[in-house]
Amino acid sequence: xxxxxxxxxxxxxxxxxxxxxxxxxxxxxxxxxxxxxxxxxxxxxxxxxxxxxxxxxxxxxxxxxxxxxxxxxxxxxxxxxxxxxxxxxxxxxxxxxxxxxxxxxxxxxxxxxxxxxxxxxxxxxxxxxxxxxxxxxxxxxxxxxxxxxxxxxxxxxxxxxxxxxxxxxxxxxxxxxxxxxxxxxxxxxxxxxxxxxxxxxxxxxxxxxxxxxxxxxxxxxxxxxxxxxxxxxxxxxxxxxxxxxxxxxxxxxxxxxxxxxxxxxxxxxxxxxxxxxxxxxxxxxxxxxxxxxxxxxxxxxxxxxxxxxxxxxxxxxxxxxxxxxxxxxxxxxxxxxxxxxxxxxxxxxxxxxxxxxxxxxxxxxxxxxxxxxxxxxxxxxxxxxxxxxxxxxxxxxxxxxxxxxxxxxxxxxxxxxxxxxxxxxxxxxxxxxxxxxxxxxxxxxxxxxxxxxxxxxxxxxxxxxxxxxxxxxxxxxxxxxxxxxxxxxxxxxxxxxxxxx
Numbered sequence: 335x336x337x338x339x340x341x342x343x344x345x346x347x348x349x350x351x352x353x354x355x356x357x358x359x360x361x362x363x364x365x366x367x368x369x370x371x372x373x374x375x376x377x378x379x380x381x382x383x384x385x386x387x388x389x390x391x392x393x394x395x396x397x398x399x400x401x402x403x404x405x406x407x408x409x410x411x412x413x414x415x416x417x418x419x420x421x422x423x424x425x426x427x428x429x430x431x432x433x434x435x436x437x438x439x440x441x442x443x444x445x446x447x448x449x450x451x452x453x454x455x456x457x458x459x460x461x462x463x464x465x466x467x468x469x470x471x472x473x474x475x476x477x478x479x480x481x482x483x484x485x486x487x488x489x490x491x492x493x494x495x496x497x498x499x500x501x502x503x504x505x506x507x508x509x510x511x512x513x514x515x516x517x518x519x520x521x522x523x524x525x526x527x528x529x530x531x532x533x534x535x536x537x538x539x540x541x542x543x544x545x546x547x548x549x550x551x552x553x554x555x556x557x558x559x560x561x562x563x564x565x566x567x568x569x570x571x572x573x574x575x576x577x578x579x580x581x582x583x584x585x586x587x588x589x590x591x592x593x594x595x596x597x598x599x600x601x602x603x604x605x606x607x608x609x610x611x612x613x614x615x616x617x618x619x620x621x622x623x624x625x626x627x628x629x630x631x632x633x634x635x636x637x638x639x640x641x642x643x644x645x646x647x648x649x650x651x652x653x654x655x656x657x658x659x660x661x662x663x664x665x666x667x668x669x670x671x672x673x674x675x676x677x678x679x680x681x682x683x684x685x686x687x688x689x690x691x692x693x694x695x696x697x698x699x700x701x702x703x704x705x706x707x708x709x710x711x712x713x714x715x716x717x718x719x720x721x722x723x724x725x726x727x728x729x730x731x732x733x734x735x736x737x738x739x740x741x742x743x744x745x746x747x748x749x750x751x752x753x754x755x756x757x758x759x760x761x762x763x764x765x766x767x768x769x770x771x772x773x774x775x776x777x778x779x780x781x782x783x784x785x786x787x788x789x790x791x792x793x794x795x796x797x798x799x800x801x802x803x804x805x806x807x808x809x810x811x812x813x814x815x816x817x818x819x820x821x822x823x824x825x826x827x828x829x830x831x832x833x834x835x
Contacts, residue, residue, distance in 0.1 A: 368412045376405040389713045393447025395432050396706040402427050406697060410743040417740045418686040421693020428455050428700050450703055458695040462659035463573040464688055469662025470563035471683045473644065474516040476637045476665065476674050478524075483512065485628035487528060498542060498615040501622060503606045505529065506549045510557030510602045514564045514595075515645075517684065518554040522792035525550045526799065528624050533801065535620050545613035547801040548810050551792035552605050555784045556818060559777070560598040561648075562590050562658065566691055567745035567777040572658075573695065574753040575773055579702070581753060583770060587648035587658040597825045604821075605814050612809065633674045640668045687742060694746020701750050711758040719759065721766045728752055728772055729779045729819055736783030741790065744780050749773060767830020771823065778822035785811040 379401040384392045387400070402424060409420040428450060430436050435452035443449055477483045487508060494504030505525060513521040529546055536542040558565030562572050572590070575583045628634060647654060647661040669675040701707045728748065735744040756769040763769050783789050785808045787797035793811070796802050 365414050368414050372405060372408040372412070372414065375408060376401050379404050389709055391709060392706075393704075394445070395441075395447045395449055396704050396709065398432050398446075399428070399700045399704055399706055402432075402700070403697060406693075407747055410739055410747060411735070413739060416686065417743045418689040418693070420743075421690045421696075421746075424693040425455060425458070425696045428696055432700065432704070448704065450700055454699055454703060455696050458699055459688075459692040461573065461692070461695050462657075463569045463695070464692060465659050466563055466569055466572075466662045467566070467688055467691065468683060469644070469665055470515065471517070472665045472669060472675065473641060474520060475679050475682050476669050477516065477641070478520070479675070479679065480634040480637050481626060481628035482634065482637055482641075483516070483524060484624060484626040487512075487524070488624050491528075491622060491624070496619045496621060498536075498618055498620050499610050501532070501620055502545055502549055502610060502615075503603075505546065506553045506602045506606050506609075507599075509550055509553035510560070510598055513554045513557030514560035514598070518558045518565060519791040519795070521557070522550050522554040522795045525554075526795055528622075531623050532620050533799075536615075536617055540616040541613035542615040542617055543801045544806055545609050545615065547796050547799050548613070548806065549605075549609060551784060551790065551796045551807075552609070552810060552814055553602060554792040555781050555790055556598055556601045556605065556814070559601075559781050559818075559822070560591060560594045562587055563662075565777075565781055566687055566742040567780040570691060570694065570742070570745040570749050571773045571777040574698070574749050575770060577753075581757065581769055585770065586651040587661075588651055591649065593825060593829045597822060601814070601818050601821060604817055608813055608817075609810060613806070633672065636668065636672050636674055640665050690740070690742050691746065694742070694749070697746065698750035698753070701754070707750075707754045707757075711754060714758075717759055717762065719755075721759065721763050724752075724755060724759070724763075725766050725772060725775065725823065729775050729823065732776045732779040733783050733815065733819060736780040737785050737789045741780035741783065745776060748776055752776060767827040771826040771830045775823050775826055778826075779819055782815040782818035782822070783811075784815055 380398060382397070384394065384397050387397065405427070406420060406424050409415065409423070410417055414420075415423075429452055431440055433441065433450045433452040433455055436449065440446070441449050477486075490508045490511070491501075491504045494500045505528075509521055509525045512525070526547070529550065532546060533543050536546070558568070562568045568590075572585060575581050575585050644661060644665055647656055647664070648658060651658055651661065732744055732748055735747075752772055756763060756772055763772065766772075784793055787794050787804060787807060789811070793807060797804070797807065
């Protein structure tokens with residue numbers, strides 16, 4: 335009765351506003367406490383005597399880099415600010431307190447040891463891997479702008495017919511394919527939109543809706559494993575694997591896909607069996623209707639040709655001699671010159687991801703150029719460590735972290751450390767397939783983390799449909815995640831043993 339009186343909506347809005355305000359105050363207090371605690375830990379590490387670290391020859395600059403690393407770890411884990419903001423803070427701290435352009439009286443090489451080059455730190459934002467990201471983003475933007483993605487979805491899903499289980503398989507495979515070249519977030523959003531009319535056809539009390547909704551995040555997460563541009567952890571791994579001043583393994587785009595695409599295909603088929611077994615369909619058929627058309631004009635033809643040429647050049651990089659990073663700039667050059675994309679389209683590039691990755695690279699650069707990495711190698715007997723133990727611990731740690739924080743942040747955190755460990759272990763890693771098994775394994779583990787709605791953006795999007803409960807997502811995420819990690823490492827071991835990595 336009270337709800338019927340005139341003006342109740344204003345009272346209700348006021349009540350909701352008060353609740354949200356109290357929740358916001360509580361959240362701010364929590365984040366403030368976390369920030370103070372992180373600052374305290376960072377400052378303690380910053381001002382400790384260098385002898386307290388037990389590393390012979392440790393300089394003050396190297397100690398500051400350790401403090402910045404601790405700061406980054408805690409900020410990424412607790413997400414006091416967005417991940418990209420932490421990355422910018424990393425670069426700022428390194429420039430101000432550890433570079434040749436830092437605070438004059440705090441960066442005197444005679445007092446604090448060899449400092450970093452400010453140009454080197456800033457160059458992390460223009461790293462070749464960043465160009466790979468930009469190329470992938472531009473291809474995705476052009477495909478969406480011309481309607482090519484919708485057209486491909488229509489064509490590729492048509493052969494799966496109307497049988498519910500086959501439509502489920504179609505969505506798994508097509509979502510996985512798209513997420514190899516388009517961000518998993520954009521792919522998930524698009525495919526969930528296509529599923530909207532299917533949800534309406536399926537009975538509300540059946541499990542078919544849950545199966546369909548879960549198929550999208552599972553496929554989007556796993557599909558990203560297939561190519562170096564599929565997900566940020568892949569490109570981060572590739573950077574450390576191919577670094578001329580580091581491991582210098584020279585793994586190309588085609589070489590990556592040769593191993594990872596079959597792995598993704600197997601994982602998607604397994605996921606299909608798991609999902610339809612746990613969430614069986616009661617309605618055996620559904621009609622699939624996808625709205626939207628591809629533009630039939632010159633710009634669309636340019637996008638199609640450029641997409642094909644780019645992928646072919648990526649696959650044939652060892653034959654042409656044009657590396658993966660250079661090829662990534664071809665779409666940007668062609669699309670900007672022909673007017674396929676404009677200034678507004680460039681604003682659609684996910685710059686926060688690029689900043690996130692650049693900050694991680696700056697951290698790795700600081701560890702290597704400062705001599706901290708080599709100093710750690712000399713002081714810690716990594717050569718005596720068990721390769722299997724390193725493999726298991728790195729995979730489990732990455733999987734655990736990626737379920738709660740950004741997989742990009744996890745990879746940016748672990749890759750520099752593991753690159754140092756792998757370098758120190760040398761030939762001992764041949765027993766598990768080589769260095770690539772460890773670093774690419776971490777990339778696979780990060781993509782396999784999909785237990786919670788917060789684990790990945792595709793999970794969050796699927797959860798937002800209100801068709802999936804957290805327990806359903808956790809069940810599928812755990813089963814598929816474990817299978818993905820085990821099979822992924824098995825694939826890497828086999829190919830590593832055959833010296834194909």
